[in-house]
Amino acid sequence: MSTNDGEIALEWGLAGHGILLCSEWDVTQYLRSGRLSQVLKEWTLPSSEIFAVYPERLSLWAKVRAFIDFLDNRFSAQRDKSNEGKCIW
Template sequence: MVLRDKVENQTRLNRRLLCASPAYLKSRGRPDVPADLRRDDCIVVRQNESACGVWRLARGKEGEAEKVHGKLSTNDGEVALNWALDGHGILMRSDWDIAEYLRSGRLQQVLADYETPAADIYAVYLERLNLSAKVSFFVEHLREYLSTHADSPESRKSAW
């Protein structure tokens, strides 16, 4: 049996952002509110059993779930990122995954006033190693490292 230990820091780690290329935004316009996403081509990354194409956004205490549409979907985040860079639509990705492109201007954040749920990060190990000091140390080290070294759009230098 394999156990998974969630490695996350709710305040910052693995925060997701909506982004698109400047060319896409120039041709289609910039969404002002989540409902505007219905008119856009959104690039959907399928994960686990999550509802495919439903993006949850919140501002303050108010939250919305938008069913987004687009011609492109994948279960490969790198493929989806390349589609966004090529101007094919709006993408939701972890900030550490798109930080360098936001800093360089190849991607621009959209709906920056809204937050999306953070994506989980898991450390996976065999059940028989659950109580191992090495595993416990590694998971704690991973938590600490990711909470202080994950790249973000505001970082000047990537830690990756």
């Protein structure tokens, strides 16, 4: 089966319909609970890009800048902890 809807793919995986390919943040709780298991650990995918989208202004609000910096630090640390691109569950 094939879909471009992550929620549907996750539902199929949880229902036992084969190997699921999706984002790590979508399946972490199910890996921890044991409802899903990681397979093909040596196989990797290209990393995905994440974009922060905000209104263009002459100057960036301090709150927005702080949030973007937080996201950058958070995802950089997360990427460094794991093998980049692994998300076969």
